[in-house]
Amino acid sequence: MSATFRFLRTRLPGVLPCRLPGVLPGALLASLLLLVGMPAAAQLPGVPAQGTLAIENVSVLPMTADRGEADAVLPAQTVVVAGGRIVAMGASGSVEVPAGARRIDGTGRFLLPGLAEIHAHVPPGQNPPRELVEEVLFLYVANGITTIRGMLGAPYQLELREELRRGQVLGPRFLVGAPSVNGNSAPTPEAAEALVRSHAEAGYDFLKIHPGIPRDSWDRMVTVAREVGITWAGHVPADVGIDHAVGTGMATIDHLDGFLEVTRRDGLPEDAPLHEVYAATDPVKLAALAERLARAGVWQVPTQYLWNHLNGYVDADSMLALPEFQYISEGQRMGYRNQAEQRRRSPAITPASDAAHRAMRQDFLRAAHAAGVPILMGTDSPQLFNVPGFALHREIPLMVDAGMSPHEVLVSGTRAVAEYVAASLEQPGDFGTVEVGQRADLLLVDGNPLEDLARLQDPVGVLVEGRWLGRDAIQAGLASIAAKYAGGDR
Helix, strand or coil: CEHHHHHHHHHCCCCCCCCCCCCCCHHHHHHHHHHHCCCCCCCCCCCCCCCEEEEEEEEECCCCCCCCCHHHCEEEEEEEEECCEEEEEEECCCCCCCCCCEEEECCCEEEEECEEEEEECCCCCCCCCHHHHHHHHHHHHHCCEEEEEECCCCHHHHHHHHHHHHCCCCCCEEEEECCCECCCCCCCHHHHHHHHHHHHHHCCCEEEECCCCCHHHHHHHHHHHHHHCCCEEECCECCCCHHHHHHCCCCEEECCCCHHHHHECCCCCCCCCHHHHHCCECHHHHHHHHHHHHHHCCEEECCHHHHHHHCCCCCHHHHHCCHHHHHCCHHHHHHHHHHHHHHHHCCCCCHHHHHHHHHHHHHHHHHHHHHCCCECCCCCCCCCCCCCCHHHHHHHHHHHHCCCCHHHHHHHCCHHHHHHHHHHCCCCCCCCCCCCCCECCEEEEECCCCCCHHHHHCCCEEEECCEEEEHHHHHHHHHHHHHHHHCCCC
């Protein structure tokens, strides 16, 4: 298991299960299996045609500038899309709109790159219900997400990736992680080597690391992964540790994993209660770790909103009253409730430990950001209380609270993701900015999100590789999902 998971299991027995052979932590599996078990009958929009369209008189956030000054906004632009690409862009009146193009009024609106959910999940298993898969993909798109990185692969997802690229399914561009590499699937160097070769040959985009990998298995994994040309991302196994993980080339560290163990002040008693453990960060050690991570350039995917729930003293009734929970089944809502109540029953979890834990993780993110560690946007949906797509908008305020400007938050979900894809996955980073030649993965919103990031939550429309999904279609699809689950569909 990861260093963080191993430490917390000694404090929270039965709360953070990580025992499933060769798969993943039990809480995540429970959430995903609840999804898989649900019949789906929502009337979702079909796949729109690509066509040619022009968004006129729109303010553009190109996301090409390093900072979010006013001149990063290009006013009164016309952007022309054809063949899934941006083919023309310039001041309105100076750009010729092709005859027959669909015209969209951008007056008072802002156009920016579509967002990315870089720690996403879609239903697992060999053959989950197709309707359910498409529903989850729709929830991402409905929230302005045009790229996802799936963090628990399955063979069917390889074909799904291609169907999405061909436009046969409505959904975001899909980067598919391999099935879990962990202490059960790679207990020996030989097993690790065989697993890496198999995953690379199958065509997965990267290796997903789960807890428990022994140090010798890790080192063999690294050697073979470099040989076959595949990178790895996810948890930091306890036997490996964050510095060795970084030193051997880990592409992304998710959940700020590994921070807790190397930043605690010296002399903390082994039996210290959790609120003292979480309040025991040594600022000097944290700053030093952040500097090491910044020098290494290892992307961090914080997933703060999720971890507030996983180790938190959470009131399930308050959470389930949030509007996004109308889009998931009663079975999954009950699963979330049971997980939250199990945590609250642990004597180790208290309101004091909850507050200290939230503050600690914000300190981690704040220090990383201040040191210049690159950040990528992600949530780990559909883990505890994380509804796909909607959870991203719950994550964003926590990023701002940790010192990230609205522009920096947007970069973490747009241009930075393209940079990661190009550098780590060695795939085209032809998205994440609004420029001629880029993929037409775009988000149109009312008002300037640099002034209020909440404006991202109700898109006027989303372009997914040039396929326009307007607000009416988005709302109709969401209403159909809500109606299905309001009828008691499990």
